[in-house]
Amino acid sequence: DTEVTQTPKHLVMGMTNKKSLKCEQHMGHRAMYWYKQKAKKPPELMFVYSYEKLSINESVPSRFSPECPNSSLLNLHLHALQPEDSALYLCASSQEGGTDDGYTFGSGTRLTVV
Amino acid sequence: KQEVTQIPAALSVPEGENLVLNCSFTDSAIYNLQWFRQDPGKGLTSLLLIQSSQREQTSGRLNASLDKSSGRSTLYIAASQPGDSATYLCAVIVSPTDDYKLSFGAGTTVTVRA
Numbered sequence: 242d243t244e245v246t247q248t249p250k251h252l253v254m255g256m257t258n259k260k261s262l263k264c265e266q267h268m269g270h271r272a273m274y275w276y277k278q279k280a281k282k283p284p285e286l287m288f289v290y291s292y293e294k295l296s297i298n299e300s301v302p303s304r305f306s307p308e309c310p311n312s313s314l315l316n317l318h319l320h321a322l323q324p325e326d327s328a329l330y331l332c333a334s335s336q337e338g339g340t341d342d343g344y345t346f347g348s349g350t351r352l353t354v355v
Numbered sequence: 356k357q358e359v360t361q362i363p364a365a366l367s368v369p370e371g372e373n374l375v376l377n378c379s380f381t382d383s384a385i386y387n388l389q390w391f392r393q394d395p396g397k398g399l400t401s402l403l404l405i406q407s408s409q410r411e412q413t414s415g416r417l418n419a420s421l422d423k424s425s426g427r428s429t430l431y432i433a434a435s436q437p438g439d440s441a442t443y444l445c446a447v448i449v450s451p452t453d454d455y456k457l458s459f460g461a462g463t464t465v466t467v468r469a
Contacts, residue, residue: 248397283444283459284399297456331398343448344387344457348398 242265247332256322260349264315264332270345273315275307276314276331278349279328284331290315291337299308357382357449361460369468374432378445383423389447390419390430392441393462399444403430413440435467 245266254260264268272291289297290309298307304326304332306318315332332347358381368374378388387406391399403412403419405428411420416433432439445460 283461284457286456289456329396333399343387343401344406344446345401346391346399349396351396 243345245332245334245345245347246281247330247350249346249350249354251351253353254319254322259318259320260323261319262317262330262332262352264317264347265313266334266345267313268334268345269312270334271312271337272335273309273329274333274335274344275305275315275317276333276346278329278331288317319352322352324354327352327354357385357447357458359445359447359458359460361436361443361445361463363381364461365464365466367466367468368435370435370437372467373434374430374435374465374467376430376432376443376445376465378428378430378460380426380428380447380458382449383426385423385447385449388419388421388428389457390417390428391444391446391448393444394441402443418437435465437467437469440465440467 248263267309274289277289278284286299287301288307293309304321308316329349329351331349333344335344360379362364362377387460389404390402392402405412405421418431421428442464444462446457449456
């Protein structure tokens with residue numbers, strides 16, 4: 242299995258809702274990432290988990306809450322989002338440092354906040 | 356701070372023409388460089404990963420070169436097809452001191468006209 246699977250593919254949520262994005266990989270990668278991508282811009286790093294521990298939080302607002310239940314799963318919990326949080330959310334994984342086989346990205350979750 | 360630049364920002368060619376996409380980076384102390392393809396609204400698909408000790412990688416019609424000393428990589432796509440229309444992103448995997456961070460260029464959007 243050489244894929245990163247993200248669910249759901251599309252999500253529409255109100256500003257008072259609570260929802261979660263899910264990401265799964267079975268490549269034995271020990272680093273997992275959340276990226277946010279706005280239209281016509283490159284992805285921006287949000288969080289990095291290494292060996293199931295949060296190692297990087299790129300000053301992301303607390304309305305985004307990551308969780309890594311085990312080495313194969315990564316969640317992003319969403320609460321009280323703003324319309325400007327509408328974007329494509331990408332999950333990625335890699336071996337430590339991305340030095341062996343690079344980074345593998347999922348197909349993304351298209352999030353719309355109304 | 357590593358800065359990655361991709362030129363041109365957009366490219367339109369007739370089918371069959373060869374494509375040349377350029378990527379430059381400011382800090383030559385990189386681990387690897389990875390080229391991705393992104394279709395509109397979709398995730399990133401890895402095309403080629405060049406290890407820092409390598410000078411090029413090839414896969415089918417794709418060839419990527421890396422010159423660390425001059426801070427440049429070039430992606431060549433031979434005999435372009437309409438299905439090659441997409442945005443191509445160059446990403447540099449920086450040294451461990453930056454904790455697994457990928458530095459992305461802004462991308463080159465390619466249109467191949469039938």
